[in-house]
Amino acid sequence: HGRGGLGGDEARAVACWDRDLDALEGELRRARAAVRDVELPSALSASQLLRLAADEQGFVRDLARPMPRPPQPAARQGTRFHAWVESRFDELPLPFLDVLDPVTDLPGAGSDQEIADEADLESLKAAFERSPYADRPPHRMEAPVQLTLAGRVVRGRIDAVYRNEDGSYEIVDWKTGRTTEADPLQLAVYRVAWAEATNTPLDRVSAAFLHVRSGRVIRPRNLPDRARLERILQGESDPDGDHQADG
Incomplete structure (x- = not known):
C-alpha cells in the first residue's frame, strides 16, 4: 500500500517497522547460512549422538551458535550418585584404560538433572539398595x-556391565530422573561398542535401563546393530523402530 495518506508520525513508524523487518530477515538469512556451513565434529559424545538423531537442525544450530551453560548443581549430585554406587564395588579392576582413549563425557549419555539436593540423593541411594x-x-x-x-x-561411559554365568554380558545404565523415558539409542551404542571391544557376538550382549527411583528395569527390544546405527547417524529413519519392554 502507498504511504501518501499517512501523516508524518505514521510514515516514520511504518519506515521503522520496515527497517526492523529488514533486520530480522537479514538475521534469519545469516543464521540459516551459518547452519548450512557448520561441519559436524569428527568425534561425538553419546549424548551428542542422541541429540543429533533426535533433532539434527537443533543440534547444528547449537554448534553454529553455542550458548554458555549455567552451573548445574543437580549434575554434581548425579555424579556423586554414580561415585557412591561405584564405591559399593570398589574392588573391581580398572576398565579398558589401556585400550581406549580417555573419555571426557560424564557417566551415561549425560548427567541426570533431577537430583534436587542432599536429601534427594540419600533417597536415591536407598532406592538403589532395593533394586535388583x-x-x-x-x-x-x-x-x-x-x-x-x-x-x-562416538564416545561414552557405561555405568555397569554384568557378566552372566553363561559368559554373556548385560549392560545397565542407571537413570535417576523422575520419568521412565530414555532413548534406546544410548544402549544400542554401548552394546555394539562393548561387543566389538571384547570380541563378543552382539546377540550375547543385552542392555537395560534401571530407573532407580521406581526400581523399574526396562530392556528395549530390537536395539539397532552397527549398520542401523550408521544409517541413523547419516540421517536416515529407522523403520524397525525400538519397542521398550519391562524386564
Missing part, C-alpha cells in the same frame, strides 16, 4: 567405550 542390582557385583563399572560410526568417533 543392589547386591550383584558388576563385571565393570564406569567403563569408557568408543565406537566409529559412519566415519565419526
Whole structure:
C-alpha cells in the first residue's frame, strides 16, 4: 500500500517497522547460512549422538551458535550418585584404560538433572539398595567405550556391565530422573561398542535401563546393530523402530 495518506508520525513508524523487518530477515538469512556451513565434529559424545538423531537442525544450530551453560548443581549430585554406587564395588579392576582413549563425557549419555539436593540423593541411594542390582557385583563399572560410526568417533561411559554365568554380558545404565523415558539409542551404542571391544557376538550382549527411583528395569527390544546405527547417524529413519519392554 502507498504511504501518501499517512501523516508524518505514521510514515516514520511504518519506515521503522520496515527497517526492523529488514533486520530480522537479514538475521534469519545469516543464521540459516551459518547452519548450512557448520561441519559436524569428527568425534561425538553419546549424548551428542542422541541429540543429533533426535533433532539434527537443533543440534547444528547449537554448534553454529553455542550458548554458555549455567552451573548445574543437580549434575554434581548425579555424579556423586554414580561415585557412591561405584564405591559399593570398589574392588573391581580398572576398565579398558589401556585400550581406549580417555573419555571426557560424564557417566551415561549425560548427567541426570533431577537430583534436587542432599536429601534427594540419600533417597536415591536407598532406592538403589532395593533394586535388583543392589547386591550383584558388576563385571565393570564406569567403563569408557568408543565406537566409529559412519566415519565419526562416538564416545561414552557405561555405568555397569554384568557378566552372566553363561559368559554373556548385560549392560545397565542407571537413570535417576523422575520419568521412565530414555532413548534406546544410548544402549544400542554401548552394546555394539562393548561387543566389538571384547570380541563378543552382539546377540550375547543385552542392555537395560534401571530407573532407580521406581526400581523399574526396562530392556528395549530390537536395539539397532552397527549398520542401523550408521544409517541413523547419516540421517536416515529407522523403520524397525525400538519397542521398550519391562524386564
